[in-house]
Amino acid sequence: DAGVTQSPTHLIKTRGQQVTLRCSPKSxxxxxxxxxxxxxxxxxxxxQYYEEEERQRGNFPDRFSGHQFPNYSSELNVNxxxxxxxxxxLCASSTKRGTPSYEQYFGPGTRLxxx
Amino acid sequence: RKEVEQDPGPFNVPEGATVAxxxxxxxxxxxxxxxxxxxxxxxxxxxxxxxxxxxxxGRFTAQLNRASQYISLxxxxxxxxxxxxxxxxxxxxxxxxxxxGAGTTVTVRA
Numbered sequence: 001d002a003g004v005t006q007s008p009t010h011l012i013k014t015r016g017q018q019v020t021l022r023c024s025p026k027s028x029x030x031x032x033x034x035x036x037x038x039x040x041x042x043x044x045x046x047x048q049y050y051e052e053e054e055r056q057r058g059n060f061p062d063r064f065s066g067h068q069f070p071n072y073s074s075e076l077n078v079n080x081x082x083x084x085x086x087x088x089x090l091c092a093s094s095t096k097r098g099t100p101s102y103e104q105y106f107g108p109g110t111r112l113x114x115x
Numbered sequence: 116r117k118e119v120e121q122d123p124g125p126f127n128v129p130e131g132a133t134v135a136x137x138x139x140x141x142x143x144x145x146x147x148x149x150x151x152x153x154x155x156x157x158x159x160x161x162x163x164x165x166x167x168x169x170x171x172x173g174r175f176t177a178q179l180n181r182a183s184q185y186i187s188l189x190x191x192x193x194x195x196x197x198x199x200x201x202x203x204x205x206x207x208x209x210x211x212x213x214x215x216g217a218g219t220t221v222t223v224r225a
Contacts, residue, residue, distance in 0.1 A: 042215030
């Protein structure tokens with residue numbers, strides 16, 4: 001049973017560039033959430049996708065956008081990168097069917113460094 | 116005010132010791148509570164849910180005090196493998212996000 005997978009594992013970008021991160025949810029899951037974890041902090045909720053729609057958004061600027069595909073996988077896009085965007089980006093999957101929606105399972109994350 | 120606040124520690128304890136720490140949450144509508152464990156540079160993993168009556172999972176005991184809005188975690192007979200950051204997590208009714216504290220670091224020494 002494959003867990004949550006994310007790619008790439010590491011990424012280095014320059015200020016002003018754009019980046020796309022990818023996530024495949026755990027088998028049987030249909031909901032994907034994205035979190036940003038800065039060094040020494042807990043993960044902060046960016047947004048959640050369900051049925052290919054953004055269902056809820058955290059306190060992040062419009063530079064952060066996402067997409068969910070029919071196979072439930074998801075992308076996180078960040079435009080006009082700032083140094084402060086350097087963080088571990090975590091994808092979490094969950095399902096509306098059966099288990100409560102708050103039981104979220106995390107992928108290994110993508111570590112983004114902006115220089 | 117942060118939604119979830121934790122004592123960052125670090126708590127440095129010998130093997131076999133008992134260690135306990137709390138977190139507080141600000142939203143009285145919070146409904147679901149969890150402890151996640153995060154190893155260095157890895158993803159958070161669910162350690163245990165926290166129920167109103169308190170619950171145990173092996174050497175781990177979690178308590179919830181709704182009146183005072185705090186959650187606690189106690190680790191008995193600490194093992195070297197318990198060294199990690201413990202994240203307090205809260206979820207509110209009809210809210211899809213998990214709200215995390217900044218974590219409490221525990222180091223168990225031989």
